[in-house]
Amino acid sequence: METLDQRRTGGGRIGAVRVLLVMVAVVVAAWNLYIVAAALTARPLLLPPGGSDAYVGATVLPQVLQLEWLESSHCGDLADGETCRPVSTSVRAEEIPLWIRAVAVTPQLLEAIAIVVALLAVRRALQYIAWGQPFAGQVRAGLRTAAVVLVVGTLVRTALHPVGLALLTQWWDGLDGGRAIGMQPIYLSVPLLVGGLVLGSLGVAFREGARLQEDVAGVI
Secondary structure, three states: OOOHHHHHHHHHHHHHHHHHHHHHHHHHHHHHHHHHHHHHHOOOOOOOOOOOOOOOEHHHOOOEEEEEEEEOHHHHHOOOOOOOOOEEEEOEHHHOOHHHHHHHHHHHHHHHHHHHHHHHHHHHHHHHHHOOOOOOHHHHHHHHHHHHHHHHHHHHHHHHHHHHHHHHHHHHHOOOOOEEEEEOOOOOOHHHHHHHHHHHHHHHHHHHHHHHHHHHHHHO
């Protein structure tokens, strides 16, 4: 039989995990909102305004690995026989049309929302476990919600990634001059997908546990 001290210890640990989940949710939300805001405003939000040449690069967009201008105007000053090496300049986010940036960062925003919702759903499930009700319907509902949100959110994020990629590539191809480009063609967050499947499996296990509890209660 579980003693009162053991229950208190278990409840304390679950409480610590619940606090940790909230902290992680806040960090994930803050970080992704910062990236989205930086991409849309094209401004380094954590730096003081004015008196700085700091800028937000195009790589703030999840599809962009490299985006640079290749400048060779200086090659006219070279002596005969010298090889011209183009100078690369990183493309600033502000040079990309705002509506393209908005579409490009939408997948990241959706992924952040899915993570936060899943964490809060698991936190709610842990609350009932801490109350000594591991097979309550709210526990199964919380695990199911977290699983669905993570799996669906990951797949939707993966499906929307090529949309921003296509718009960026089309815009880039329509420009003149020397350019260098590096894009991430496919994105799939395997950890989030696996996490969703694991939570779904736990939900099934708790559902079976609740059924067995009801059967035992009926026998007694």
